[in-house]
Amino acid sequence: DAGVIQSPRHEVTEMGQEVTLRCKPISGHDYLFWYRQTMMRGLELLIYFNNNVPIDDSGMPEDRFSAKMPNASFSTLKIQPSEPRDSAVYFCASSFRPTGELFFGEGSRLTVL
Amino acid sequence: QKEVEQNSGPLSVPEGAIASLNCTYSDRGSQSFFWYRQYSGKSPELIMFIYSNGDKEDGRFTAQLNKASQYVSLLIRDSQPSDSATYLCAVRIATSYGKLTFGQGTILTVHP
Numbered sequence: 001d002a003g004v005i006q007s008p009r010h011e012v013t014e015m016g017q018e019v020t021l022r023c024k025p026i027s028g029h030d031y032l033f034w035y036r037q038t039m040m041r042g043l044e045l046l047i048y049f050n051n052n053v054p055i056d057d058s059g060m061p062e063d064r065f066s067a068k069m070p071n072a073s074f075s076t077l078k079i080q081p082s083e084p085r086d087s088a089v090y091f092c093a094s095s096f097r098p099t100g101e102l103f104f105g106e107g108s109r110l111t112v113l
Numbered sequence: 114q115k116e117v118e119q120n121s122g123p124l125s126v127p128e129g130a131i132a133s134l135n136c137t138y139s140d141r142g143s144q145s146f147f148w149y150r151q152y153s154g155k156s157p158e159l160i161m162f163i164y165s166n167g168d169k170e171d172g173r174f175t176a177q178l179n180k181a182s183q184y185v186s187l188l189i190r191d192s193q194p195s196d197s198a199t200y201l202c203a204v205r206i207a208t209s210y211g212k213l214t215f216g217q218g219t220i221l222t223v224h225p
Contacts, residue, residue, distance in 0.1 A: 031211060033211075033213075042201075042215055042216065042217040042218060043157070043201065043215040043218075044215075045212055045213065045214070048211050048212070050211065055211060056211065056212060091156060091157075095211075098211035099144075099145060099205065099211075101147075101159045101162070102157075102159070102213060104156035104157050104158070105156060106155070106156055107156055
């Protein structure tokens with residue numbers, strides 16, 4: 001299996017622009033997670049899905065952030081408008097059960113100028 | 114109090130020594146505990162998980178759990194330079210079924 005695939009790997013944008021991050025989970029994994037990692041706050045859970053349905057979005061920082069999972073093989077995390085404080089590495093992870101191991105993608109490093 | 118706290122580090126040990134990484138958690142309902150390793154610029158990868166009190170060994174790694182003290186640790190025996198990485202403790206509580214909460218991580222450096 002190719003593992004969790006994220007794109008883009010790097011994104012540099014200007015404040016106010018829309019950013020869309022993409023994730024393809026491992027086939028057969030019913031759980032998909034979006035995490036954000038910064039030096040100050042570490043690895044934080046933003047939202048997770050089960051069978052394409054959002055289960056817990058309490059970690060989404062504000063309305064500028066939205067996530068969707070239109071099908072079992074694709075999810076997006078959108079930031080609109082972006083701000084410099086959104087600069088971070090965003091990881092997507094998947095799991096075949098909620099209590100199981102998380103398999104992380106390589107991450108998308110976002111820089112907002 | 115943070116939900117998951119790790120000793121701040123960085124931790125530096127000589128090659129061949131035992132590295133001890135510690136983690137405490139605040140929620141007594143926590144059910145399962147994980148240690149992830151993250152190399153610089155890479156994504157976290159699972160090293161070990163532990164659910165029950167006591168020790169769990171896997172090769173050079175031993176996870177120790179004490180639920181009464183709300184404490185979990187990771188011991189790395191015969192440390193190698195390739196073990197140099199950030200080690201993340203993660204905890205799952207029963208009431209947040211799918212949510213894994215991570216500590217800030219401890220940077221470990223193993224010097225030759």
